[in-house]
Amino acid sequence: MLTMALAKGRLAEKTFDLLEGMGIDCTLPRNPGRQLVLDVPESGLRFILVKPSDVPTYVEHGVADLGVVGADTLLEAGRALYEVLDLGFGACRLCIAGFAEKKKTTVSHATFRVATKYPNIARNYYGRQGKTIEIIELHGSVELGPVIGLSDVILDIVESGSTLRANGLEVLEEVCPVTARLVCNRVSLKTRRGEMLKIIEGMKAQLTEESV
Amino acid sequence: MVSRRLQIPGGMQDTLPEECRAKRALESRLRGMFTSWGYREIETPILEYYDALDDAVWGYRPEHVWKTFDTEGRILAIRPDTTIPAARLAGSKLRNVSLPLRLCYLQSACKMERDTQSLLSEQTQAGVELMGSASREADMEILGLAVKSLQTAGIERVQLEIGHAGYLNAIVREAGLSRDTQSRLLEWIGQKNVPEMERFLQSENVSPEVCSCLLALPALFGGEEVFERARALSHSSEAQEAVDALEALYRWLHAAYPDLDLSVDMALEQEAGYYSGLIFQAQTTDVGQPILSGGRYDHLPERYGRPLPAVGFAMSLKLALIALEKQGRFQDRMQKGVGIAFDEAGFAAAYRLAEQLRQTGETAMLLHGCTREALADALTHGRYVRGYYVDSRGIWPVEGGD
Structure with a gap:
């Protein structure tokens, strides 16, 4: 199971839109109530909802494999991550x-x-x-x-x-300029390459589809 | 001001008995293994002259190096690794030792982490350096020793990842960009930051072919299929040689350790800037950072007066122990011993008894101020393997209740 760190709010909603386009059911994480950890086992994903500025921290420490965060937060935090996709939203x-x-x-x-x-x-x-x-x-x-x-x-x-x-x-x-970015942990990308690339490539394909 | 009497500086750690025991056990296993491969242990001072570190060249930024002063006002650095001091030794005190030089060490290194609240600044490293051979077989020896070190540590689900500093540098240099641009690009390639690279390359005057070549670099990771993709990207002989060398190492590793999870990343990045050829690291899904990293640094020893091709690696014992704990293989049980209680008249006999037990290899502890009843109670709670009570009349075995 892969863990994705998201900041509650518009970035998370937009991310769920992309994931739903890939056939991942995001009903639960869209309606988290007071829960902070939300498992979607059929898609092999766990979502954690955190403060925007904490997303890079979770991902650098490897407790989250993936994260969505604004380029401004990344630039400020300067952490050792892979910044693999420009998601375009949150501009x-x-x-x-x-x-x-x-x-x-x-x-x-x-x-x-x-x-x-x-x-x-x-x-x-x-x-x-x-x-x-x-x-x-x-x-x-x-x-x-x-x-x-x-x-x-x-x-x-x-x-x-x-x-x-x-x-x-x-x-x-x-x-x-600032947009939302998909970041990933440096070790996870390699040790769980198949699962990670499935998410990254899937999101990339959704973005291309949107822009056509 | 809040008293700091009970605090230690951020990024530092005390090692408590359970962890220390596991750490020493790991150290002694690794030391034994390094020795059996012919590597001889060294220790170097915690302080070096700051200017000897040559940070501008070797990639440690001034703000990442802990500093202090000597009595003459010269700047001293707390060693950020042991590779640089080993190179200094090779060029000075070990000048006349016959080659190749095989050195190992188990000692700490300090780096000023920007986030000292959560990242450790001082880490004990177990490492090896093989100096004096530029051969592919020397790379293989070091890679093999890295695999054996991880096995000796007992870490499971390990992935070994290899890359080549020469490949990346050749391609970026080939693009014909300014030095400043090159270093910015290398930083983004290291972050696999294709979005920023795209934005930057659009604003620069770079040909479409060079662009697509540079943009392909971050994705050059995976299994052995990467080698063909890497070859197709550049025709420079330096890049081709790097791919050939790496593929040979990959094939050898695969043959020697068929069960090992191997990964290739042609854009692999290391913090230290002195690597010139093979670079590698080992990681597991259980820890967010590489446990071991190393590579070939052929141009470092010549900075210390002796041109020697060299290759080596270092393992972080802290990260290795974290991996072991997460994998449920951390052995933190303190060895229990024999408890000996005594009254004033019995101390001399109790002391002798403890000595006798220790000579037979047991752990024996004198329990000061402990009554016979308290010892029986402690035995009931399983705190000692056995217990004795000693008084002027003799030595009495004590049993715990139930």
Whole structure:
């Protein structure tokens, strides 16, 4: 039996759509109630429902063989996984956003302050440009940062941009596009090659079918 | 501040009696096996000069190496593996020893893990290095020794996976890309990250043929059918030679160990950057990371003053023990001993009795402050194999109740 780690919500629903296209019954995991481990023995799959940012952890440790997770989470976590498929859904962009014109201060804010849920991505992005920044790690409502004067900009995922606009912010730079990825444990892919490839190739075929 | 008196740094581990016993037993089995193959054990210091590690060349990133300073302010590194110190020895103190040099070690190595909450930074490794032979037979000896080590450890359902550093490098170099691009591509190939490769190659000016060749690399894994696919992908002589060499090793392994689960991955990646030819690792479905890894590192010893082709591997004892435990083969039963209780007048006789028992190969323990009744109670609970009570009148066997 293979174990797949999924984050509750849209990514999981979209993943179930793909799996159902392959003839895998996802009724149980779609309606988990309070259960966190859901077995679909006739398809040889076990689903575990976890927090999005924990998906890479479960897969790296090998307690999950497969996982579906946003490219943003993968980039931030930097774990040793195989990132085998771009699932296309969950599309958004990682962006730098802030006010188009901002007040220039010299002393009180000598460094450029970035509020973000993605400290590693922020460090690498600005590091490549040789810029020194101060990272303010937040876990939600990151947009508040520039509005309330906590930071100069934010680095966050942007879908429609409506939250930004509602707070008077706009996208200043695009860091990279984001989509959901299928990841797998490095050992599982080899030691359970047949089962793993069946799932990977099956999902790939579904994606091709969809795009035609 | 919360006191750290009872804590140990993240990524470190205490080894408690049951695990330690199983670990030592595993070590002694492996040591015996390495010795029977003619490998001689070495120990190297926990600290090396940081600049001697040459991290830029050998793939250990500065942030992954534990560091400290000596009294002169020089930077010292806690050894990240024993292969590099072994190469240093080959180029210095073992310079005049006749070749090939067969060395083995059972000692720890430290790597700064980014996630020290869940990944161990210090791991005991059991490893071997065969230096001074570039022959295919030397590769076979090391592969065979790796298989024997796993068997000796008693790990079941093991898969041995082989790859070749030369193949990947030849193909990526052939593509005619900048150095920076090459290293980014190698990173993605190692992650089997075809989506990112596709995105990147579209934005670069790369011919369709080169593109499809590079994009095929991550999928080049499986059984022996991989060799034909690998040959079809590149006509460079270096790549062809790598495939030929690997196929010969595969065939030999299959013939020598017909029951062994063998896997080939032409895009296999190892953390250490010094591998130049064969690379391999062993894994089991029961553990999420490879238990053993190694390969050929022909250019490492010359950095330490002695050009020597070399090949070797190291097994993580921790991961091996985890595999044994998950497979229900972990023997954690402490050997029970004889319990000897005594009163003040009986101590000298009790001490002599314990010594006599130990000389016959038994484990004997003096039970300080233990009454005859408490000993009988402990025997009832099966804590000792036998019990004696010693007082001024003599030695009395004690029986447990039921």
